[in-house]
Amino acid sequence: MSSNDFADRLSIAVARHIGSPGTVHDLQRLTGGANKTTWSFDAIVDGARQPFILQLASTRVIDESNPVAAASPHLTAEEDARLMIAAVKANVPAPRVRAILEPADGLGAGYVTERVAGETLATRILREERYASARASMATQCGTILAAIHRIPLSEVPFLKLLEPAEHVAVQRMIADYHGFRLPALELGLRWATEHAPKKVRRTVVHGDFRAGNFIVGEDGIRCVLDWEIGQSGDPMQDLGWVCVKTWRFGGKKPVGGFGTREDLFAAYEKAGGYSVDPGHVRFWEAHGSVKWAIGCLSLGTRGVEENGIERCAIGRRIEEPLWDFLNLIEGRD
Amino acid sequence: MPKSMPDAATMLKAAIKYLEEELMPTLEGYHRFQTRVTVNVLSTVGRELELRDGQAQSERARLVELVGHEGDAEALSRELAERIRSGAIALDDPALRAHVRQSLADALAINNPKWVTR
Numbered sequence: 001m002s003s004n005d006f007a008d009r010l011s012i013a014v015a016r017h018i019g020s021p022g023t024v025h026d027l028q029r030l031t032g033g034a035n036k037t038t039w040s041f042d043a044i045v046d047g048a049r050q051p052f053i054l055q056l057a058s059t060r061v062i063d064e065s066n067p068v069a070a071a072s073p074h075l076t077a078e079e080d081a082r083l084m085i086a087a088v089k090a091n092v093p094a095p096r097v098r099a100i101l102e103p104a105d106g107l108g109a110g111y112v113t114e115r116v117a118g119e120t121l122a123t124r125i126l127r128e129e130r131y132a133s134a135r136a137s138m139a140t141q142c143g144t145i146l147a148a149i150h151r152i153p154l155s156e157v158p159f160l161k162l163l164e165p166a167e168h169v170a171v172q173r174m175i176a177d178y179h180g181f182r183l184p185a186l187e188l189g190l191r192w193a194t195e196h197a198p199k200k201v202r203r204t205v206v207h208g209d210f211r212a213g214n215f216i217v218g219e220d221g222i223r224c225v226l227d228w229e230i231g232q233s234g235d236p237m238q239d240l241g242w243v244c245v246k247t248w249r250f251g252g253k254k255p256v257g258g259f260g261t262r263e264d265l266f267a268a269y270e271k272a273g274g275y276s277v278d279p280g281h282v283r284f285w286e287a288h289g290s291v292k293w294a295i296g297c298l299s300l301g302t303r304g305v306e307e308n309g310i311e312r313c314a315i316g317r318r319i320e321e322p323l324w325d326f327l328n329l330i331e332g333r334d
Numbered sequence: 335m336p337k338s339m340p341d342a343a344t345m346l347k348a349a350i351k352y353l354e355e356e357l358m359p360t361l362e363g364y365h366r367f368q369t370r371v372t373v374n375v376l377s378t379v380g381r382e383l384e385l386r387d388g389q390a391q392s393e394r395a396r397l398v399e400l401v402g403h404e405g406d407a408e409a410l411s412r413e414l415a416e417r418i419r420s421g422a423i424a425l426d427d428p429a430l431r432a433h434v435r436q437s438l439a440d441a442l443a444i445n446n447p448k449w450v451t452r
Contacts, residue, residue, distance in 0.1 A: 184411060185434045187418040192425055310371050317378055320441040321449050327435055 009106050010041065010054065017099030018112070019045035035229065040115060051115035053095065056108055068178050071171045073161045073208065073232040077109040083231045086156040092148045093224050116224040118216035122250040125217045126258050134221045139260020141222045142243055143268025150204040150236040150274060157205060160233040165197040168288065175295050179302065185323045189291035192330060196284055201235035202275060208232050210239045211248040212257035236275060240265065241285020246325040247293050287329045290322035346380045381444045389440040396433045
């Protein structure tokens with residue numbers, strides 16, 4: 001498909017789903033990940049120029065015989081969009097979906113959302129002076145937003161895969177085995193997680209990747225929570241732990257995303273109608289998240305030079321960072 | 335094999351110095367970022383050349399002590415990993431914890447020395 005052809009098809013899709021004439025301006029590819037490609041564009045709709053984001057699912061066929069791909073939760077583009085629609089309805093600042101693409105659009109699977117202005121780069125949000133007052137309120141905001149996410153009725157998103165804590169650990173075990181990783185530090189982490197996985201947990205919607213880097217932030221704080229594609233159902237405390245994993249503090253000193261305290265996060269979560277928080281329970285997920293990211297580093301970094309490139313090589317060498325954090329966490333040295 | 339001069343560490347330093355001090359300032363965007371990552375990767379290689387022999391010796395000594403017999407470090411490490419997995423060694427075994435902590439600290443001294451101090 002030529003780029004003109006692509007823009008023309010997008011215009012027609014915008015006109016069909018959102019409003020006429022749908023003329024597309026300033027179409028730019030932002031990122032191309034393994035699972036999806038993100039485009040930014042403006043379109044003329046009902047006499048006004050409006051900002052949009054287009055997400056297209058990658059056309060790469062997922063290898064179903066690969067047990068790792070089959071076991072990890074991953075939503076289709078349509079499910080991803082339906083989850084965001086349910087989130088917005090529950091007062092979560094998620095992207096507003098304006099169109100779910102159909103085969104007739106000729107663009108592949110994907111969706112169009114409204115584009116929210118702001119910064120996503122965590123290092124800038126943590127360091128730049130103009131975000132100082134945003135930083136002061138973001139842990140509280142995270143608590144309020146998570147309480148809202150965990151209240152989304154499961155009946156509205158029945159496609160979400162249920163993953164119990166023990167199943168999360170089993171998925172990581174499987175990935176480590178699939179790649180043949182046999183490291184004492186990693187085995188320590190996996191066995192600890194197996195032995196400490198909470199048994200009796202609630203079942204709610206879980207975002208799955210709620211962390212700094214997936215927030216659009218303005219001077220007023222978090223404006224939008226992105227990346228819903230590994231949404232799942234399970235233990236809500238998982239999201240509270242993941243946002244505290246040290247890797248997602250991007251060098252910031254404070255435990256919640258580098259910008260806030262656990263006390264602010266938990267208090268806001270409970271106050272906004274979330275479940276009562278047991279810090280030890282959240283700590284399990286923070287420790288589990290560190291082991292999970294260590295395995296992620298290895299999986300990303302050991303695919304060989306052809307597929308890897310220099311950046312992936314560097315990620316492979318980050319495996320000890322989360323394992324070091326894990327050891328400090330379980331020994332109370334964090 | 336006679337040792338050629340300059341040695342590997344010196345050549346690596348020269349390459350890093352060129353990339354960082356001469357090439358990087360002329361770049362922006364994608365290539366500036368990739369070159370920054372390349373400098374970091376080459377610096378890691380430099381620290382590995384410098385530290386690995388000493389680290390490998392003491393790692394093997396710790397593993398022989400923990401596993402209870404001789405062997406090469408990689409095989410001993412796999413054996414220890416299997417013992418952790420099977421439950422043959424307690425997770426809070428002080429010698430195990432000390433070994434794992436030292437191994438991670440050694441690896442971080444090569445891969446990202448700043449991580450330990452922050």
